[in-house]
Amino acid sequence: MERKYPHLCKPIRIGNVWYRNRMFSTPMGGTDIEMDGCIGPKSQAFYEYRAKGGCAAVTVSELMVHPSDGSHAYRLDESILNSLPKATYTADAIRRHGAIPSIELSHSGMFAGTYMTDKTKSHGLNQWSADDGVRADGVPYKALTREMIAEIVAAYGHTAGLCKRAGFEMVMVHAGHGWLLNQFLSPMFNHRTDEYGGSTENRCRLAIEVLKSVRAAVGPGFPIELRLSGAEFVPEGYDLDEGVRIAKILEPYIDILKSEEVLPFKQEMFKLGETYKLLAERAGAKIVTGQEVTKEFADAYKPDAIIIAAGSSPLRPPIPGLDGENVILVNDQYKHEKPITDSVVVFGGGISGVECAIHMGMEGRQVHLVEMRDDVALDSVIRQRPLLLEKLNKLCTVHTGYKGLEVTKDGIWCQTREGEKVLVPDTTVICALGQRPRWDVAQELYDCAPWVRVIGDANAVGTITKATYQGHHAALDI
Numbered sequence: 001m002e003r004k005y006p007h008l009c010k011p012i013r014i015g016n017v018w019y020r021n022r023m024f025s026t027p028m029g030g031t032d033i034e035m036d037g038c039i040g041p042k043s044q045a046f047y048e049y050r051a052k053g054g055c056a057a058v059t060v061s062e063l064m065v066h067p068s069d070g071s072h073a074y075r076l077d078e079s080i081l082n083s084l085p086k087a088t089y090t091a092d093a094i095r096r097h098g099a100i101p102s103i104e105l106s107h108s109g110m111f112a113g114t115y116m117t118d119k120t121k122s123h124g125l126n127q128w129s130a131d132d133g134v135r136a137d138g139v140p141y142k143a144l145t146r147e148m149i150a151e152i153v154a155a156y157g158h159t160a161g162l163c164k165r166a167g168f169e170m171v172m173v174h175a176g177h178g179w180l181l182n183q184f185l186s187p188m189f190n191h192r193t194d195e196y197g198g199s200t201e202n203r204c205r206l207a208i209e210v211l212k213s214v215r216a217a218v219g220p221g222f223p224i225e226l227r228l229s230g231a232e233f234v235p236e237g238y239d240l241d242e243g244v245r246i247a248k249i250l251e252p253y254i255d256i257l258k259s260e261e262v263l264p265f266k267q268e269m270f271k272l273g274e275t276y277k278l279l280a281e282r283a284g285a286k287i288v289t290g291q292e293v294t295k296e297f298a299d300a301y302k303p304d305a306i307i308i309a310a311g312s313s314p315l316r317p318p319i320p321g322l323d324g325e326n327v328i329l330v331n332d333q334y335k336h337e338k339p340i341t342d343s344v345v346v347f348g349g350g351i352s353g354v355e356c357a358i359h360m361g362m363e364g365r366q367v368h369l370v371e372m373r374d375d376v377a378l379d380s381v382i383r384q385r386p387l388l389l390e391k392l393n394k395l396c397t398v399h400t401g402y403k404g405l406e407v408t409k410d411g412i413w414c415q416t417r418e419g420e421k422v423l424v425p426d427t428t429v430i431c432a433l434g435q436r437p438r439w440d441v442a443q444e445l446y447d448c449a450p451w452v453r454v455i456g457d458a459n460a461v462g463t464i465t466k467a468t469y470q471g472h473h474a475a476l477d478i
């Protein structure tokens with residue numbers, strides 16, 4: 001037999017556990033959580049699928065260890081009927097396919113309630129962290145008292161013990177991604193003056209106490225994995241050197257370290273397209289480019305089914321001058337079809353406008369950003385937004401409350417909140433005013449096959465995840 005990846009596929013022993021290879025499935029958001037905090041059937045099936053796929057361990061994501069954390073609703077609590085049995089079923093669903101069931105223990109600190117759909121209710125929760133402060137979305141949080149810290153440390157141990165009882169054979173302690181333990185590790189969030197703040201060692205104290213508490217509960221030989229952000233990538237946060245020091249301080253208390261750095265996600269996005277193309281070709285799909293699907297083409301081809309994934313087109317409102325030579329659509333700027341001058345004004349402060357402005361700023365251009373609303377990148381996720389805004393404010397001049405009235409070769413004439421008319425001067429204008437669905441294509445092709453489905457942006461402008469999800473299910477439905 002050809003052994004393509006002999007090392008990756010070699011079994012490994014960590015503590016008292018044998019893993020069948022070296023591929024570990026990382027935790028991914030348990031979204032199907034029931035009202036009583038138990039794992040729902042969809043989440044369980046998701047983890048089971050991963051185990052069946054052949055990896056060595058599958059980690060169930062973010063189990064809240066303490067009631068002060070309302071972020072994700074997954075809990076393990078003996079007072080809840082079914083809580084322990086359902087965890088057992090999940091561990092078994094992973095184990096019976098030969099993978100080691102692991103579970104991630106977490107507390108989100110100041111981000112408690114972030115992902116709850118009922119935002120009013122989530123803001124009614126108490127949010128706790130190392131310090132007193134206010135989150136980027138305006139939600140205040142309070143510093144944990146020593147008594148509460150002790151209670152949370154004990155809760156980590158207690159929950160780890162329950163996980164072991166339920167059949168999990170390892171645990172992961174989450175100290176990354178901005179959650180509570182990360183908030184204590186971070187000089188950006190932790191300004192405590194007691195033994196939990198200040199030096200790197202002091203900021204590691206809570207994580208060490210948690211790891212000791214977990215070890216006491218699960219005993220020796222039971223692998224404990226630690227998830228740590230390698231660096232925080234913001235000036236007030238810890239850098240890679242300190243990340244390495246933190247890892248060394250915590251090393252004696254753990255068996256596996258999962259460290260991460262933030263990847264430039266646009267590059268990943270690009271690679272995703274390449275990967276999907278390859279997978280589609282391997283599955284036997286013939287990819288034809290340079291061919292517009294019109295009614296005539298479809299009628300001649302006579303398909304049994306059409307999935308219309310025609311995407312969206314950029315919105316270009318009837319603002320005078322927006323069709324000028326110096327205007328480039330945000331979707332087209334990477335094509336370099338038109339020269340981009342050293343001074344640029346990005347028109348529109350949604351996520352794509354903000355990302356484009358940052359990109360232009362990183363290229364060394366002078367960038368102005370014009371946005372009619374009071375703030376920018378309002379749709380970005382709460383943990384990404386501060387990073388985006390920090391970069392934006394460093395690299396660009398941002399004008400909020402500016403309504404674009406007219407585009408000229410010298411820039412954009414805007415009306416300020418106070419009603420004043422001002423020119424934001426720049427020679428290239430990047431139009432980032434939104435997208436609209438290609439309903440025209442959907443309307444043209446709706447009766448060109450016995451089975452037709454419109455998916456993705458052609459249906460409603462959204463994200464890659466949504467388009468992929470709808471495409472997958474459309475294909476299954478044919």
Ligand SMILES: Cc1cc2nc3c(=O)[nH]c(=O)nc-3n(C[C@H](O)[C@H](O)[C@H](O)COP(=O)(O)OP(=O)(O)OC[C@H]3O[C@@H](n4cnc5c(N)ncnc54)[C@H](O)[C@@H]3O)c2cc1C
Pocket residue numbers: 269291292293294309310311312330331352435438441455456457458461462463464465467
């Ligand atoms: C600037 C910008 C940045 C973005 N960043 C992100 C991001 O970071 N993350 C994220 O998740 N989403 C992002 N999005 C959104 C994301 O690009 C879309 O949600 C996603 O591409 C939608 O996929 P889709 O397959 O529906 O359409 P598209 O990806 O738009 O693909 C539609 C394709 O159909 C082709 N087509 C149209 N009509 C026909 C026809 N008649 N015959 C043949 N072919 C046709 C088009 O040429 C196009 O190639 C961004 C969007 C923009 C504009």
Ligand SMILES: Cc1cc2nc3c(=O)[nH]c(=O)nc-3n(C[C@H](O)[C@H](O)[C@H](O)COP(=O)(O)O)c2cc1C
Pocket residue numbers: 026027028029030061062104174177227260
């Ligand atoms: C949909 C989704 C949900 C995730 N949920 C969690 C989570 O609950 N806990 C966690 O620690 N990481 C979570 N992650 C991060 C992943 O575990 C992983 O670290 C990340 O995707 C980077 O790994 P990759 O480079 O192999 O994709 C999630 C990632 C995705 C894409």
